[in-house]
Amino acid sequence: MSQNQPAPFDAETRQVERLAQALRLEQRTYLEQAEAAVADTEAAGTPLDLRLMQLGNRSVEISVEVADRQLRGRITHVSGDLAALETVGGDRFVLVIDRIAAVRFRNEAGSPRAVDTGAPSTLVAELRRVWNTGERCTIGRTAGPAVVGDLTAVTDGHVEIVDPQGVHWLLVHEAIAWIGPKV
Numbered sequence: 001m002s003q004n005q006p007a008p009f010d011a012e013t014r015q016v017e018r019l020a021q022a023l024r025l026e027q028r029t030y031l032e033q034a035e036a037a038v039a040d041t042e043a044a045g046t047p048l049d050l051r052l053m054q055l056g057n058r059s060v061e062i063s064v065e066v067a068d069r070q071l072r073g074r075i076t077h078v079s080g081d082l083a084a085l086e087t088v089g090g091d092r093f094v095l096v097i098d099r100i101a102a103v104r105f106r107n108e109a110g111s112p113r114a115v116d117t118g119a120p121s122t123l124v125a126e127l128r129r130v131w132n133t134g135e136r137c138t139i140g141r142t143a144g145p146a147v148v149g150d151l152t153a154v155t156d157g158h159v160e161i162v163d164p165q166g167v168h169w170l171l172v173h174e175a176i177a178w179i180g181p182k183v
Contacts (some may be wrong), residue, residue, distance in 0.1 A: 056083075064102070065103075073087040077117070079120065080121025081121065083097050094179045132152075137150075141171065141175050147160040
């Protein structure tokens with residue numbers, strides 16, 4: 001056989017290589033689809049608090065609809081009944097998880113970071129923390145506009161807040177959707 005003529009099996013070898021490459025491409029596509037299906041199944045079976053924690057750990061920017069507000073930022077704390085969201089401006093909002101109406105996000109992760117899972121884990125604990133610091137706050141209600149003021153009492157069933165006009169409000173815990181800074 002001369003040096004210029006290809007060996008008789010070269011055409012056959014190229015055909016086998018093309019077939020192997022097509023099979024590898026098909027396998028990669030199948031694995032990507034399987035991975036996406038597993039992720040979808042996991043997301044579908046994950047409770048909201050754990051899903052918020054996952055988004056926070058991945059530094060995903062989210063928009064949360066809760067009561068009369070739409071808040072945008074990253075989750076920094078998830079514990080018990082509460083999640084904390086930090087806005088781009090650095091404001092911290094504590095959300096009652098079961099009063100969140102919707103969460104929207106693009107699946108674009110930032111730098112991974114740990115989400116705080118310590119205290120507070122209940123609405124009463126967060127309200128008492130705010131009360132003890134003496135900071136003016138805004139309490140978002142599930143129905144009606146938010147109330148800005150100073151907490152004067154926190155009980156196991158309600159809070160008392162005094163607005164800037166000196167009007168006292170008694171708000172039952174079930175009516176509270178979020179707690180934030182004076183807005």
